[in-house]
Amino acid sequence: MNKSKAPRELGLFQAVMIGLGGAIGIEIFVLLNYATYLAGSTIVPVLFVCGIINLLTMLSFCELGAAVPEVGGEYSYAKAAFGGFLAFLTGWLRWISNVFGAALAALGFAYHFLYFIPTAIIPVDRSLLVALIAVAIIVVLTVLSIRGTRQMGAMIVIAFIAVFLVFIAGGILYGLEPKLFYPTTLEESSNFVAAVTYTFLMFLGMRAIAAGGAVVKEPGKNIPRAIILSAVVLMALYCGIAYVTISIVSLEEIAAPTALPLSIAAGKILGEGGAIIMTIAGIVAALSSLSTAIMVQSSITRGLSRDGYLPKFLLSPHRRFKTPHIVIIFGSIFYILFAATGVVEFVGSVAAFASLFGFALVNLSLLKLRVKKPYLPRPFKVPLYPYTPIVGILLSLILLIFIEPRAFSLGVGFIALGLLAYYLKMVGYHRIRISFGGMSLGIGGFTTLLAYLIGTGFTLPLALSPQLTAILFYVLIFVSIISILAGIFNIVSKG
Amino acid sequence: MKVRKFVVTFFGVTQEVVGVLAIVFAYVLYYNLLHIRTNSEIPLEHVSIYLLLLFVFGFVSILNGFFLLRERVELDGESGS
Numbered sequence: 001m002n003k004s005k006a007p008r009e010l011g012l013f014q015a016v017m018i019g020l021g022g023a024i025g026i027e028i029f030v031l032l033n034y035a036t037y038l039a040g041s042t043i044v045p046v047l048f049v050c051g052i053i054n055l056l057t058m059l060s061f062c063e064l065g066a067a068v069p070e071v072g073g074e075y076s077y078a079k080a081a082f083g084g085f086l087a088f089l090t091g092w093l094r095w096i097s098n099v100f101g102a103a104l105a106a107l108g109f110a111y112h113f114l115y116f117i118p119t120a121i122i123p124v125d126r127s128l129l130v131a132l133i134a135v136a137i138i139v140v141l142t143v144l145s146i147r148g149t150r151q152m153g154a155m156i157v158i159a160f161i162a163v164f165l166v167f168i169a170g171g172i173l174y175g176l177e178p179k180l181f182y183p184t185t186l187e188e189s190s191n192f193v194a195a196v197t198y199t200f201l202m203f204l205g206m207r208a209i210a211a212g213g214a215v216v217k218e219p220g221k222n223i224p225r226a227i228i229l230s231a232v233v234l235m236a237l238y239c240g241i242a243y244v245t246i247s248i249v250s251l252e253e254i255a256a257p258t259a260l261p262l263s264i265a266a267g268k269i270l271g272e273g274g275a276i277i278m279t280i281a282g283i284v285a286a287l288s289s290l291s292t293a294i295m296v297q298s299s300i301t302r303g304l305s306r307d308g309y310l311p312k313f314l315l316s317p318h319r320r321f322k323t324p325h326i327v328i329i330f331g332s333i334f335y336i337l338f339a340a341t342g343v344v345e346f347v348g349s350v351a352a353f354a355s356l357f358g359f360a361l362v363n364l365s366l367l368k369l370r371v372k373k374p375y376l377p378r379p380f381k382v383p384l385y386p387y388t389p390i391v392g393i394l395l396s397l398i399l400l401i402f403i404e405p406r407a408f409s410l411g412v413g414f415i416a417l418g419l420l421a422y423y424l425k426m427v428g429y430h431r432i433r434i435s436f437g438g439m440s441l442g443i444g445g446f447t448t449l450l451a452y453l454i455g456t457g458f459t460l461p462l463a464l465s466p467q468l469t470a471i472l473f474y475v476l477i478f479v480s481i482i483s484i485l486a487g488i489f490n491i492v493s494k495g
Numbered sequence: 496m497k498v499r500k501f502v503v504t505f506f507g508v509t510q511e512v513v514g515v516l517a518i519v520f521a522y523v524l525y526y527n528l529l530h531i532r533t534n535s536e537i538p539l540e541h542v543s544i545y546l547l548l549l550f551v552f553g554f555v556s557i558l559n560g561f562f563l564l565r566e567r568v569e570l571d572g573e574s575g576s
Contacts, residue, residue, distance in 0.1 A: 433562045440510075440559045443552055463536035479513060486506045486559045493566060 012222045012229075014154070015209050019230030021157045022208025025289035026108035027201045027348075028238060029282040032261050033254050034345045036246060039195035043242045046195040051235035053196065053399070054203035056392045057359045058231060059382045060366045061207050062224035067369065067376040069219050072303055073207055074362045079307075081365035081372060085422055088309050090365075092418040093358040095300045096411070099331060100351035101201070102293035103338035106135045107347060109286035110339075111258050115279045135290070135335050156288055163281045164237050167262070170269040171244030194402040198345075200352045202238060204359075205292075206230045220379020244269070290335075297331040298324050309425055349407030350414075353400065357411070360396040363389035430493075437490030444483030451476035500570050503563045510560030517553035521546050 010018070032043070039046045061074075070076040078090035209216070209226045216222050245265045254261045260279065267275030302324055305314040318325040338347055366382065366389045382388045403411070424432055454460065454473045464472065524532055524545055537545065 436555060436558050436562065439555045443555060461541070463534070482506065482509050482513060483556070483559075486510050486563060489503060489506060490559055490562050493562075 010216045010222075012225055015216045015222050015226035016229050016233075017154045017157050019206040019209040019226050020161070020233060021154065021288075022205030022292065023203055023230065023234050024157060024160045024237075024285065025205060025292070026105045026282065026286040027199075027205075027289070028241060029260065029262055029285055030104065030108040030111065030344050031199055031202060031348055032242060032245060033259060034348075035195045035199045036242075036251070036254065036261070038191045038198065040191075041246060042192055043195065043246055044239050046192060047199060047202070047238045047242050048235060050196045050199045051203055051231060051238070053392075053395050054200070054206070055228070055231045056388060056395065057362060058206055058227045059224075060363050060389050060392060061209075062227050062380050063378055063382050064362065064366055064369070065209065065223045065227075066220045066380050067373075067378050069216075072299070074358055074365070075300060075303060077365040077369070078361055081368040086361060086364075088304070088307075088422050089415070089418060090358060090361045091300050091304050091309075092415070093354045093361070095297060095304070096414050097351050097354035097358060098293045098297040098300065099334045100338055100347050100354065102135070102290050102297065102331070102335040103341075104201075104344065104347045104351060105286045105289035105293060106335055106339040107344050109283060109290065111260060111344075112263075112279050112282035112286060114258070115260060115263060135332055135339060137287075156284060160281060160285070161233075161237070163277060164241060167266055167269065167274075167278065168237075168240040168244055170274070171240075171248065171265070174248070174269045190402065193399065197352055197356070197399040197402045198348060200355060200399065201348060203231070203234055204355050206234070208292075220377070224380040294328060294331065294335075298327045301327045301331065309422065345404065346407055349404040350410055353403045353407055353411035354414070356396045356400050356403075357415075360393045360400075363392040363396070433490050433493060437487045437493075440483045440487030440490065442487075444480045444485075444487055447476045447480035447483060451480060496570065500567060503567045503570070507560045507563030507567060510556050510563065514553040514556030514558075514560060517549045517556060521549035521553065524549070 035046065036043045064074075064077040068076050068080045072079075072091075074094060075087060075091035079087040081087075206227055209223055209230065216226070241262065245261050248265045248268050249261050253259065253264055260282065263275045263279045263282065266278035270277075301310060302315055304310045305312055305327075314327050314330060315324065316326055317323060338350075341347060367386060369376065370385070400408075451473055454469060454476065460469070523529065524537070525542060527533060532539075532542065
């Protein structure tokens with residue numbers, strides 16, 4: 001993406017706020033359910049391990065963020081390191097991750113919003129309805145003014161930290177005891193790893209620091225510090241939250257996918273008021289995550305369009321508001337589609353798949369850039385190079401194996417779609433047109449043969465009346481003529 | 496130029512319509528609307544192959560139509576300038 005010309009005006013504190021703002025979102029509110037179901041009482045070590053694994057790749061982000069301080073994050077790193085397909089794939093994976101992240105946020109909004117609405121008012125398919133409303137609200141807000149939604153960042157982060165600290169402190173004062181509500185499922189170590197994979201999303205928003213590296217003062221010093229500080233704060237907060245939650249809430253209480261473990265725990269610790277505040281925090285987190293995901297998605301799509309991987313018309317700004325409304329609306333179709341599945345585990349798993357794959361590519365970019373561009377300024381260097389990025393790659397790939405199978409399949413499908421888009425772009429319009437013209441010609445030939453067989457009395461494996469068979473014959477003749485002629489026109493075209 | 500415009504528009508629109516109809520027919524077949532699957536005595540295990548054929552045909556047809564209609568837009572641009 002383009003080099004940013006924005007002045008470097010953010011210090012360490014603001015950079016940490018960016019990291020925490022990127023990471024603290026709806027994930028901790030909605031992913032804890034299923035993660036606890038997978039890991040049982042080992043959820044706290046799961047989050048700790050997850051934080052450590054994230055930190056490994058964040059170190060790569062640190063070095064790359066300082067060496068390639070451009071807007072676009074990992075896409076820019078892969079572009080500097082490899083260019084071509086791997087850069088496109090990295091941007092594509094980030095796009096997938098954000099689209100599913102937005103869908104997750106919309107679902108999170110729905111679940112939290114429904115806390116305040118009695119079942120009698122909206123009796124059917126409530127989650128989907130509210131998810132759609134959430135997406136619509138954010139799309140409109142973002143199209144009208146991206147700047148307005150961005151300015152809420154720092155205020156929200158401080159408010160969240162305050163709410164979480166009150167929650168943890170309240171839990172400790174409440175008198176936590178290691179109640180054995182949860183079955184220890186460590187004997188199935190795959191569950192532990194699957195939970196690590198699933199909770200991966202909770203931390204990866206920290207990369208917002210590296211993506212915004214272009215506006216951070218003394219990036220060589222501040223970006224690495226900010227990422228490490230953010231990781232430590234997040235690990236402490238999330239482990240504390242998880243510990244308090246599993247000490248207070250039983251497995252039965254959070255068994256339903258729509259259950260809100262943090263709200264239930266807050267209700268027990270702080271009373272009804274606590275539950276309401278935590279639920280409102282969930283709503284704000286959802287809206288904040290949704291807004292961030294939409295902005296990042298729009299930025300990536302514009303970058304890919306600018307570099308010629310996607311159609312240029314996506315770049316057109318709104319005549320009045322000057323916002324990239326086509327990109328935002330284009331992405332929102334996908335958020336709505338995936339939010340409509342209504343399954344948090346599935347949506348979260350696809351987002352994790354794309355992020356993990358992307359993390360492997362970031363580490364690969366670091367290795368490549370060290371060799372290809374050793375002269376780049378690197379005020380911060382990954383310790384224990386090359387082992388750290390190699391371990392980062394291996395861990396990302398290992399975690400990928402534990403992704404939920406349906407989510408894995410869809411992720412692979414999306415990558416295949418990206419490959420196709422890239423291939424079509426590389427081949428060029430004229431050749432694609434000729435190839436489709438050839439296919440049309442082939443279809444025309446096939447339908448002609450079929451019409452001939454019917455005309456000569458060939459028995460089809462269909463129970464059609466003589467009248468219908470005659471109609472089918474004429475339809476096939478018509479289709480074959482159209483297909484053959486359209487194919488010829490496309491093949492002989494000059495454009 | 497006028498003949499070419501007419502030809503690409505006619506074939507482009509027809510290809511689009513045929514392609515969309517093929518996909519609509521695939522859905523009709525899948526959901527057995529108007530009992531079309533039952534009346535045609537198509538076994539359930541054969542439906543997937545019909546769907547595949549209809550989708551591939553519809554997809555190719557729609558894209559072919561798109562290329563022709565795009566040529567029409569380009570011809571309009573040339574004659575306009």
